[in-house]
C-alpha cells in the first residue's frame with residue numbers, strides 16, 4: 297500500500313468515514329469553499345481619508361517611513377529626495393512595471409528588471425495595501441518580480457491611495473476579481489525585515505531590507 | 516530527532532541547577548507575555564476571533580480526509596507535486612531523493628519543526644548534501660554543534676548575547692562583538708552567500724490552503740522568502756493537519772498567530788505561494804514539492820486527543836507556562852516543549868517514552884486561557900495521565916500505594932484510625948507553625964510546596980464533637 301493510501305485510510309478509520317457521512321461532509325466542504333465566510337474583524341473607518349491616515353500610522357508602527365505625493369509623476373522625485381536624505385546611492389533596480397516613469401528626470405539611474413544580489417535599492421509598486429495592519433500586498437508576475445522587494449537593503453514602494461483597502465479579506469476579493477487565480481507568490485510586507493532571535497532584542501534588517509520607504513500617491 | 520523525554524526528571528533538575536540557563540530564562544521571562552497582552556488589545560472581539568479560529572480548524576480536522584484530497588488536487592493543478600510520508604524516515608528518504616534528482620548539493624532551510632522531528636539534517640549530511648539553517652536562531656544552534664531548539668518560535672531563546680558573541684567569534688573567525696545588530700549583520704553576510712548558491716530551498720508550512728493549493732508562510736527575517744524565491748527547487752514539509760479551507764480563513768488565523776506568538780499584529784512577511792515559476796518570470800522555483808507528513812498525526816484523528824490537531828504552533832502555551840519558564844525547552848527532551856509538547860510528545864513518540872511530561876504541569880490552565888484555538892491543554896494532560904494508569908505505566912510504588920489506599924478506604928474503621936493517626940502526625944510535623952514545609956514520606960514532592968497544617972483532629976472527630984454539642988444545647 298502506498299503511504300498516501302495508508303495515511304488517508306487511517307484518517308478515514310479515525311473519522312468512521314462511510315458513504316452517507318461522506319456525502320454530508322462533502323456538501324459542507326463545498327459550501328465552505330463557495331461562501332468564503334469571514335471571521336470577526338476590528339472596526340475600521342473605511343472613509344478614504346481615514347483609511348489613508350490609518351495606513352500611514354500603522355506603517356510607521358511597523359518601522360516603515362512614509363511620504364505622500366499628489367500624482368504618480370511626482371514619485372521619482374520623491375524617491376530621489378528620500379535616497380539623498382538617507383545618503384543612499386542614486387542607482388536602483390525597479391520592477392519592469394515601473395519602467396515608464398521618468399527616473400532619469402529625477403536624477404536617478406534605474407534599471408527595470410529582476411533583482412540581483414548587488415542591487416542596493418529596489419523600487420516596486422504594490423497590488424494593493426491593507427490599512428488594518430499597515431501592510432503591502434505584492435503579487436509576483438513577469439512585470440513585478442518578487443526579489444526586488446527582498447534582495448536590496450532598501451525597499452521603496454509606490455502605493456496608490458485608491459488601492460488602500462481596510463482588511464486583508466478585501467485584498468483577497470480584489471485578487472479574485474482582477475487576477476482570477478493567485479499568482480505564484482503573494483507577499484504581504486509590513487515594514488523592514490527583522491529578527492528577535494538574540495535575547496529577544498528586535499533588530500531591523502535580518503535577511504531582507506533594512507528599511508522600507510512608502511511613497512503614497514494621493515491621486 | 517532522538518527522543519530524550521524519558522529522562523525528564525533528571526534533565527529538569529540539571530536545568531534548574533544550570534546557573535547560566537537560569538539567568539537567560541529569567542531575562543527572557545515575561546517579554547512574550549507582555550507583548551501578547553498588548554497586541555490582543557487591538558482586536559475588538561478577541562474571544563469571537565478565537566472561537567472563529569477554533570471553528571476553522573475543527574472544520575478541517577473533523578473531515579481531514581476530504582480536505583487533504585481537495586488540497587492535493589488543487590496543488591497538483593498548480594503544477595506542484597504532492598508526496599506523502601508516514602514517518603520521519605520516509606521524510607528523509609523523499610527529500611534526499613528529490614535533492615539527488617535535481618543534482619542538489621546544498622539546501623537552504625527556513626524553520627521547519629517537522630524536519631527537526633525527522634532528523635532531516637542528519638540524513639542530508641549522510642547523503643553528502645549540505646543543509647544550511649537560515650533562521651537566525653536555528654543558524655546559531657546549527658553552528659553550535661547542532662544543538663536542538665528550545666522553543667518553537669525562538670529556537671535559541673536559552674542563549675545569551677555572550678553565548679552568541681563567543682560562538683560567532685569561534686565559528687566565523689571574526690573579532691568578538693557584543694553588539695546585537697553587528698552580530699545579526701555578520702550572520703546575514705554569511706548566509707547571503709548560501710541563499711544565492713543553494714540548489715534547493717526547504718521550508719515548513721504554517722498553513723495549506725485548500726481553496727488554492729497554496730502554502731502560507733509566516734516569517735519576519737525574510738529567510739523564508741529567500742529559500743522559496745531563489746533556488747530552483749522548493750520543498751515544503753508539513754504535517755497533514757495543516758490544511759485550512761479558504762483565503763478568508765487565512766486572514767482570521769493571521770489575526771491570532773503573530774499576536775499569540777510574538778505580540779505582533781502581523782508578521783513582517785506573510786507569503787502565500789502557489790505553484791511554480793512561469794517561463795517568462797524572473798524568479799521563483801521551477802519545481803515545487805509538498806511532503807505531507809503523518810508521523811503519528813493520522814492516529815490522533817477522531818480519538819481522545821483529536822482537539823490537539825487544531826494547534827497552529829504559536830508557542831503561547833509555553834510562553835505562559837510556569838514549568839517551561841523555570842526549566843526551559845530542552846528538559847522536555849524532544850522537538851516540542853511546554854504544554855503543547857507535553858501532549859504531542861507522548862502522542863507522536865509513544866506514551867511510554869514520555870511518562871513524566873503529562874505530569875510536568877501544574878494544571879493552572881494559563882495555557883488553555885491563551886491558546887488562540889482554544890485547545891483544552893490541561894484536560895488533555897489529565898487524559899494522558901489516565902491513559903498511563905489504564906496501561907499500567909505508572910511506577911510500581913505509586914500503583915501499590917493507590918491500591919493500598921483504595922483498600923483502606925473501603926474499611927471504615929481502619930480508615931478512621933489511619934486518618935486520626937495521620938492528622939495528629941501532620942500537626943506534630945508542623946510544630947509551632949501552621950505550615951508543613953517538608954513531608955518525610957514524600958520529600959521530593961514537598962520540596963517545592965508548603966501546605967497548611969491540619970488542626971490535629973479528623974473531619975469525623977470534629978463532626979462527632981459538633982453533633983454532641985448540638986444535642987446538648989437542645
Ligand code: SF4
Pocket residue numbers: 775825826827828829830831832833855882885886887888889890
Ligand atoms: S497548543 Fe495552542 S497555544 Fe500552544 S502552540 Fe498550539 S495553538 Fe499555540
